[in-house]
Amino acid sequence: MEIQKSDIREVHILVVDDESSIRELLQEYLSLEGYKVDIAKDGNDAFEYLRKFYYDIVLTDLEMPGMNGIELLKKANTQGLNHKFIILTGFGTVETAIMALKLGAVDYILKPFKLEELGLIIKKAIQRRRLEEENIQLKEALSLYQISEAMVLNNNVRTVIELILEKAMNELDADIVLISLKETISSPRITRLLRSSINVTADDLEAFFDKEKIFKLLETERYLLLNGDQISSVRKSEASGIDIKSYLSVAIGLMNRFYGAFCAFRIKKDMPFTDAHRKLSTIFAERITSLLEVKRSDEGLQLAMIESIESLVKALEAKEPYTKGHSERVSVYAHVLAEKMHLDTKAVLNITQAGRLHDIGKIAIRYDSLTKKEGLTKEEYEQFKLHPVVGANILKPMSFLSDIIPLILYHHERYDGKGYPEGVKGENIPLGARILAICDSFDVMTSERPYRTALAKEQVISELTGNSGTQFDPGLVQSMLLLLEEGQIPTKDGLEI
Numbered sequence: 001m002e003i004q005k006s007d008i009r010e011v012h013i014l015v016v017d018d019e020s021s022i023r024e025l026l027q028e029y030l031s032l033e034g035y036k037v038d039i040a041k042d043g044n045d046a047f048e049y050l051r052k053f054y055y056d057i058v059l060t061d062l063e064m065p066g067m068n069g070i071e072l073l074k075k076a077n078t079q080g081l082n083h084k085f086i087i088l089t090g091f092g093t094v095e096t097a098i099m100a101l102k103l104g105a106v107d108y109i110l111k112p113f114k115l116e117e118l119g120l121i122i123k124k125a126i127q128r129r130r131l132e133e134e135n136i137q138l139k140e141a142l143s144l145y146q147i148s149e150a151m152v153l154n155n156n157v158r159t160v161i162e163l164i165l166e167k168a169m170n171e172l173d174a175d176i177v178l179i180s181l182k183e184t185i186s187s188p189r190i191t192r193l194l195r196s197s198i199n200v201t202a203d204d205l206e207a208f209f210d211k212e213k214i215f216k217l218l219e220t221e222r223y224l225l226l227n228g229d230q231i232s233s234v235r236k237s238e239a240s241g242i243d244i245k246s247y248l249s250v251a252i253g254l255m256n257r258f259y260g261a262f263c264a265f266r267i268k269k270d271m272p273f274t275d276a277h278r279k280l281s282t283i284f285a286e287r288i289t290s291l292l293e294v295k296r297s298d299e300g301l302q303l304a305m306i307e308s309i310e311s312l313v314k315a316l317e318a319k320e321p322y323t324k325g326h327s328e329r330v331s332v333y334a335h336v337l338a339e340k341m342h343l344d345t346k347a348v349l350n351i352t353q354a355g356r357l358h359d360i361g362k363i364a365i366r367y368d369s370l371t372k373k374e375g376l377t378k379e380e381y382e383q384f385k386l387h388p389v390v391g392a393n394i395l396k397p398m399s400f401l402s403d404i405i406p407l408i409l410y411h412h413e414r415y416d417g418k419g420y421p422e423g424v425k426g427e428n429i430p431l432g433a434r435i436l437a438i439c440d441s442f443d444v445m446t447s448e449r450p451y452r453t454a455l456a457k458e459q460v461i462s463e464l465t466g467n468s469g470t471q472f473d474p475g476l477v478q479s480m481l482l483l484l485e486e487g488q489i490p491t492k493d494g495l496e497i
């Protein structure tokens with residue numbers, strides 16, 4: 001099939017010159033060469049065209065009344081209008097032409113020139129532009145492919161978001177990229193992630209921008225692309241100090257669920273972000289949204305699973321008054337003790353969670369042997385000793401509980417190695433399991449049992465001290481005694497601790 005001329009994308013050129021003879025000559029010549037040509041008589045006239053139409057090439061004179069060529073180029077830059085400028089210049093203004101190149105013009109031609117020479121420069125510029133476009137598309141496609149691959153292969157949301165920021169930084173040619181989230185996403189908490197190639201921190205930016213205003217605007221507008229002076233509209237009135245050349249911000253989240261913003265900044269770099277950058281940023285923001293959505297539904301599901309296991313434990317314990325609420329109390333004591341040991345937030349959360357679930361394995365033990373008033377037979381005791389292993393096995397398929405399973409498995413180990421199920425000793429027992437062991441015994445001591453009444457405070461202290469270094473970790477005993485002395489252990493109803 002013969003290719004129709006209309007199938008080939010027309011190249012659109014704007015000629016800007018204050019001399020009408022040059023304008024008309026160029027228009028005639030370039031039209032004959034097959035280009036679509038508009039003409040403007042000065043910078044102001046040209047700028048109106050640039051705002052309305054997309055030009056592959058802007059061919060402009062430098063010295064013109066009103067707005068000159070350099071001013072036109074600068075104005076187009078600050079408005080984010082991405083046209084390729086070729087400068088027409090006389091010998092006297094070569095210096096200015098070089099300045100234009102620094103501002104992003106692609107080439108210049110000295111007056112007087114031969115039309116064929118100009119034709120070649122234009123062809124070269126168009127070719128370069130096409131190559132650039134293809135390269136950009138290829139690079140973008142590769143980056144987006146790598147992000148998609150990471151989203152499938154890596155289940156750590158933070159790692160994938162960091163990869164997105166790295167790619168965004170390159171693709172957008174930004175000085176800083178960052179995400180700032182409205183809603184706190186738990187484990188790991190991501191509220192702000194920044195990648196910067198210059199000496200400006202997330203705190204500096206937070207002090208500079210009116211975050212609330214930006215979030216409000218993004219919720220409805222979905223994006224903001226501001227250059228130069230326009231940035232002051234989202235700046236805190238009292239803020240100063242950062243000279244931001246171009247600011248691009250895209251909403252993260254769905255229409256009815258706004259999570260926050262993906263932002264890119266040009267501070268050292270002079271050129272403004274363009275609409276193409278805005279489109280690409282929207283894709284980055286969409287990827288981040290999907291990650292957060294998946295995480296949200298995963299977490300919802302995980303929470304539902306944990307809650308149903310916890311209610312099993314509660315139901316089991318509620319059958320007898322002396323075990324009722326045992327795991328919940330162990331969890332509370334373990335939380336206080338773990339904080340006293342200055343463990344990090346995640347470790348404290350894990351220990352607290354493990355406290356609630358530590359006896360889940362007891363659902364496999366015969367109910368009558370759990371509630372016997374007389375002591376257990378040897379066989380019954382051997383069966384009872386299996387509950388940490390059974391508990392660990394019940395939770396094993398839930399990979400999100402992998403950090404707390406060892407705490408459940410080892411909560412009956414003793415510091416002297418005489419515990420069960422494995423007889424692990426001292427520091428080899430995970431700290432969280434040692435904490436659970438002491439809190440578990442503490443609750444047993446302070447609760448009524450079928451075979452004895454609750455111990456008084458002095459007896460509890462003497463039990464803890466007497467078993468320090470044998471049953472219990474001596475360091476933990478010290479901390480537990482301190483907590484008791486300070487009255488930091490929450491008091492159980494009707495019981496003085």
Ligand SMILES: [Fe+2]
Binds near residue numbers: 358359387411412
């Ligand atoms: Fe237990």
